[in-house]
Amino acid sequence: MRIGQWAYVWGTLALILLALLYSWRGGQSLLFLVILLGLIIIQGMVAQLCGPTSAKVERVCNPLIPEAGTEMAVTLTITLNGGIAPLWILVEDHLALSSGSEGAGKLLFMGWKRKYTGTYYIHDAKRGVYRGSSVYLTWGDLFGWFMRTLRIQSDDVMIVHPKPLLLSSSAQTAFHGNSDVENYVRNSIMPESTSTLFGRLRDYEAGDPLRQIHWKGSAKKGTLLTRLSNEATGLSRYLLLDTCPDSYAERGFEAAVSAAAAWLLREESQGEEMLLYHNGLQSAITLSGSRGLHRGLDLLADIRLETDISKQALISTSKLLFHAINFTSLHAITLITGTLSSPLVDTALHLSEIGRKLEIWSICDGLGRPEIAKEVARLRKYGISVVALKHDSEKIQISRKGDDVKHVIA
Numbered sequence: 001m002r003i004g005q006w007a008y009v010w011g012t013l014a015l016i017l018l019a020l021l022y023s024w025r026g027g028q029s030l031l032f033l034v035i036l037l038g039l040i041i042i043q044g045m046v047a048q049l050c051g052p053t054s055a056k057v058e059r060v061c062n063p064l065i066p067e068a069g070t071e072m073a074v075t076l077t078i079t080l081n082g083g084i085a086p087l088w089i090l091v092e093d094h095l096a097l098s099s100g101s102e103g104a105g106k107l108l109f110m111g112w113k114r115k116y117t118g119t120y121y122i123h124d125a126k127r128g129v130y131r132g133s134s135v136y137l138t139w140g141d142l143f144g145w146f147m148r149t150l151r152i153q154s155d156d157v158m159i160v161h162p163k164p165l166l167l168s169s170s171a172q173t174a175f176h177g178n179s180d181v182e183n184y185v186r187n188s189i190m191p192e193s194t195s196t197l198f199g200r201l202r203d204y205e206a207g208d209p210l211r212q213i214h215w216k217g218s219a220k221k222g223t224l225l226t227r228l229s230n231e232a233t234g235l236s237r238y239l240l241l242d243t244c245p246d247s248y249a250e251r252g253f254e255a256a257v258s259a260a261a262a263w264l265l266r267e268e269s270q271g272e273e274m275l276l277y278h279n280g281l282q283s284a285i286t287l288s289g290s291r292g293l294h295r296g297l298d299l300l301a302d303i304r305l306e307t308d309i310s311k312q313a314l315i316s317t318s319k320l321l322f323h324a325i326n327f328t329s330l331h332a333i334t335l336i337t338g339t340l341s342s343p344l345v346d347t348a349l350h351l352s353e354i355g356r357k358l359e360i361w362s363i364c365d366g367l368g369r370p371e372i373a374k375e376v377a378r379l380r381k382y383g384i385s386v387v388a389l390k391h392d393s394e395k396i397q398i399s400r401k402g403d404d405v406k407h408v409i410a
Contacts, residue, residue: 044146053082067163068127075119085112086139095133129302130158161297165258237267240335241278245305248338252363268293318343336361345375352382359385
């Protein structure tokens with residue numbers, strides 16, 4: 001708890017000065033000023049020293065887990081305990097500051113009450129995991145000269161998921177000037193599901209279990225489709241996300257994270273197991289089902305470029321891809337990166353030669369350069385799909401169902 005001391009210092013000095021003037025010159029005016037200033041100091045002391053002794057804050061976020069770039073409503077309920085209820089109270093929630101929303105998170109309440117409820121909005125929330133954002137309660141006297149601040153420590157964790165990237169034909173324009181590569185990229189957009197890429201659905205046959213029917217695909221096609229298990233297709237899904245700082249230009253990494261979120265949503269819709277690996281992990285993370293999707297998005301919310309690791313210890317992009325040498329031919333590998341260097345292409349071609357199934361999603365500003373187009377042509381020759389992503393690609397919003405959850409700050 002913090003008490004404003006300077007108001008007392010200046011008030012006491014002014015009172016002493018007026019008292020000295022009154023003792024020297026006398027007069028009703030000086031006496032009135034001395035009494036008035038004394039009353040102001042007394043009411044300030046009462047507001048400070050006799051105010052609430054503790055408080056509880058409830059923070060409710062809607063949506064509970066927002067996506068980057070969206071608006072979020074934060075409702076605060078403040079309950080004051082002990083002392084005299086203040087005339088006014090100013091609430092500052094540092095959650096808004098930590099999430100990158102300048103000027104938000106401040107609420108002013110008036111009236112002698114012990115419980116207040118108010119809502120503020122965070123616009124364009126930044127991707128990340130926000131922990132321990134404190135709430136500051138400030139109250140004071142009638143004039144706002146004598147104030148007291150109470151800090152409420154929060155153990156809340158707010159997670160802002162990346163907004164999934166939507167790949168469309170209009171977004172595949174990175175290969176200007178090379179018609180062959182441009183036509184290839186136009187045909188390499190992300191499919192709606194992995195079934196179009198690796199053939200994981202087939203027509204329903206008598207005796208197939210009902211739990212294996214792919215209802216969404218059946219509705220689109222108009223006939224029943226059966227989902228093949230990993231054992232039937234012989235494929236597992238593996239995502240390699242490049243987190244090397246040298247691989248990305250400005251804003252490129254955020255597009256890569258959004259693309260990774262889109263990949264997770266694509267694979268989870270098939271109900272199969274996924275594996276996620278990046279430069280900073282010791283081993284791959286296995287994800288499965290809706291819980292696995294949620295865990296994967298939580299991981300992507302907190303992921304950063306590996307700037308704290310020395311260049312000697314950092315795994316390069318080509319070494320990250322070479323990690324796939326440990327996989328079997330039963331893995332379908334997707335690499336998301338911001339570079340298409342010669343060592344990376346050589347590694348990709350080597351993996352293709354030994355039977356690994358690979359696609360590369362590239363967020364690279366120089367994809368239109370002849371030397372990069374040449375590398376893409378090499379990959380194309382070996383049947384490796386290359387998907388060009390743009391920094392400003394259109395994004396989609398994934399709606400989620402569920403009730404709000406209250407976080408109580410004691």
